[in-house]
């Protein structure tokens with residue numbers, strides 16, 4: 244870029260727009276005064292960008308033809324091999340298409356980003372490659388990550404391998420189909436309201452949303468900083484724990500990371516069994532208006548099986564859980580709009596700003612007429628509520644998150660884990676493209692009442708397949724105190740080792 248200095252006419256227009264009431268003589272004075280500011284901008288413009296180094300060779304890859312793209316799961320395929328001899332050697336991974344892999348296209352499901360190629364690797368990508376993983380490509384993502392289903396990508400719907408007429412869940416939708424079908428060993432998803440755990444429940448695999456900040460979000464396209472989490476999706480618990488262990492820890496760039504533990508060990512407790520674990524079934528996680536009886540029953544049966552393995556299992560009432568999704572809503576709505584209107588990254592924090600993404604997105608409004616109805620609905624809501632209440636509901640909700648987190652932590656003072664259905668329903672049918680806004684938005688947002696509170700509070704949560712209902716998988720969610728991922732994995736591994744959930 245080169246800086247174009249503001250001229251007299253530019254400042255006249257700015258004066259009009261801002262209503263500053265500047266005299267003509269002063270406009271001329273400001274035109275001269277701003278020469279110095281422009282000079283500083285020009286210096287910044289000429290400096291080499293300060294971006295992390297990209298290691299490990301890769302090619303742009305290719306867009307797979309339908310015949311080599313089962314479930315419409317991939318956006319682009321490009322094999323990137325990591326360092327030989329690491330902890331993840333031999334594992335084939337997919338990245339959700341909002342995780343930056345330099346030199347390989349990324350569109351986050353959005354037509355406004357078609358043709359963009361990032362110039363950095365996310366920190367987590369570098370860590371995966373440092374540990375010897377092979378990255379096979381970028382997997383479809385719901386449009387701007389706004390939906391929990393799999394019908395909103397501008398690249399078309401992603402199909403559930405259990406029944407191709409059904410949703411694979413989202414917004415990590417391509418990762419869901421790839422992991423569910425065993426086409427990759429694991430995938431990196433992101434979760435702002437349930438987007439790692441919902442797919443895990445709809446498509447029958449393990450989905451871990453770790454504690455907020457424990458995985459650096461650096462180099463991942465943000466939605467809302469306080470809700471953004473990167474997580475791991477995999478067919479089995481051990482693979483999940485291995486991959487998470489490789490990507491956690493401070494990278495010195497992500498303000499989401501605070502007071503992290505000094506070290507992480509997710510593997511040594513994997514075979515410790517369930518004996519002695521104290522588990523609280525949260526009554527309010529069941530019996531939502533859209534809860535399916537067989538889903539609630541399968542999850543209660545799962546809790547009973549954990550009891551049979553030696554865990555203490557009690558039912559506990561936590562009334563504020565019923566309001567958790569409502570507390571999440573203004574943060575998600577206004578946060579998503581802030582991200583679009585605030586040039587992806589906003590301001591007021593130190594860390595990595597990927598300016599190439601900002602440039603690619605600068606004309607997002609030109610694509611607003613092809614936004615899917617769920618994105619439109621978020622923008623309408625944000626415009627209305629921010630316009631009338633000037634961010635005060637976002638702010639009040641952020642303050643209420645502390646009360647919500649304290650309520651979960653009060654139960655977690657007496658129990659190691661909370662337990663509830665991940666989602667109230669089994670994978671629903673994908674809506675017709677022409678279904679209309681009501682059906683489209685309903686399918687996109689109907690399922691995250693249990694998952695979203697743990698984005699707002701940041702508590703770690705895992706979805707584990709616990710059984711089947713009418714031929715479809717059911718997910719059981721376990722939640723722990725901050726940084727107790729090892730305990731979540733321990734309980735999940737005990738369940739997985741003792742029961743073959745596909746036959747239950």
Ligand SMILES: NC(=O)c1ccccc1
Nearest residue numbers: 389391434435436437438
């Ligand atoms: N991005 C998300 O996690 C999400 C999940 C469900 C509904 C909306 C958003």
